[in-house]
Amino acid sequence: MAKYSRAFKIAAVKQYLNGTSSLSLGAELNVPASLIRYWTQVYRFHGETAFQPPISPYCAQDKLRMLNKMWAEQWSLGYTSAYYNLVSPGTLYVWQRRYRSSGIKGLEPSKRGKTFMTQQSSPPQSSKISEMTPEEMQKELEYLRAENAVLKKLxxxxxxxxxxxxxxx
Structure with a gap:
């Protein structure tokens, strides 16, 4: 969920374009003045279609294309992200940092959702104690003691x- 609605952003931009200073408008709307100026730049590029989210998430090639355009034209982060109608210049900064550290793999969309822990070690799976070797019994005893200690600590x-x-x- 976006912090500011599309209608709120457009209303703020229109007030700013009608002559209200970004500082006074920011104080009135409780929004940073720099963000109002950024919204205005996006609005100037895209008009009434500004602030609409992309139809699908950007793939790694799209992100790299945006970064290459920024570097080739020597655009700033703010100008480039306004040109491409991104949510904030911070998005482009994160892409740039990931690309420099991990290459094209860093730009690939990450999987979202809960990650589940895989169980590293489990107790030995012998059904009868009489069939266990002394080493297996020792391993199970150590495992059960560790499990008990964790439960006590919790x-x-x-x-x-x-x-x-x-x-x-």
Missing amino acids: DALYLKKQSQTKRKR
């Missing part, structure tokens, strides 16, 4: 947090 942290919240009230 319980202690929970109790500590609970007692701190009781004191605050």
Whole structure:
């Protein structure tokens, strides 16, 4: 969800273009003056179609094309991001930093969503204790002790947090 709606941005730009200073308008709308000036630059490039999100996320080639255009024309981050109707110049800065550190791979869209931890070690999977070797029994004992210690620590942290919240009230 965007912090400022498209209608809000266009209204702010129109007020700025009608002669209100960016400082007073920023104070009135509780928006940084530099952001109002950036919105104005985007509006001058794109008119009423400004501030519309892209139909699909930019692929790595699109991002690289934008960066190459910026470098070839020696444009600033603000001018380039306004030219391409990006949300902020910070977006282009992040792309530039990723490209310089990781190349084209750094520009590829990252996967979103929850990442799940893979279980690193698990207890030995023997069904009967009588069939286990002494080494397997030792491994399982160590695993169970570690698991128990983690659970005790978690319980202690929970109790500590609970007692701190009781004191605050």
